[in-house]
Amino acid sequence: xxxxxxxxxxxxxxxxxxxxxxxxxxxxxxxxxxxxxxxxxxxxxxxxxxxxxxxxxxxxxxxxxxxxxxxxxxxxxxxxxxxxxxxxx
Numbered sequence: 001x002x003x004x005x006x007x008x009x010x011x012x013x014x015x016x017x018x019x020x021x022x023x024x025x026x027x028x029x030x031x032x033x034x035x036x037x038x039x040x041x042x043x044x045x046x047x048x049x050x051x052x053x054x055x056x057x058x059x060x061x062x063x064x065x066x067x068x069x070x071x072x073x074x075x076x077x078x079x080x081x082x083x084x085x086x087x088x089x
Contacts, residue, residue: 007056010049016042 020043027035041047050061054075058069065072065081076084 007051010051012046013042017045017048019043022043039061 020039024036024039024043026037026040027063049058050066051058051065052061052071053066054071055068057070058070062066062069067075072081075081077086
């Protein structure tokens with residue numbers, strides 16, 4: 001499980017991105033690069049990272065299931081993800 005501080009930091013970044021989204025779009029449309037540079041650093045959506053919904057892990061993230069590969073494997077083998085079966089050929 002990820003440390004609580006990391007998870008809280010990601011939530012704070014998400015809040016900042018949504019707060020400045022409209023202003024960023026206007027500044028980008030006008031080509032005002034100076035105005036963009038004056039915004040907070042965390043206002044950029046590229047600062048966000050994908051994290052597993054279950055464990056909070058950052059690496060090996062699977063977008064389709066919104067979880068890390070380790071959590072996905074555990075849940076799939078336990079039969080908790082509908083439509084996912086172990087492959088055999």
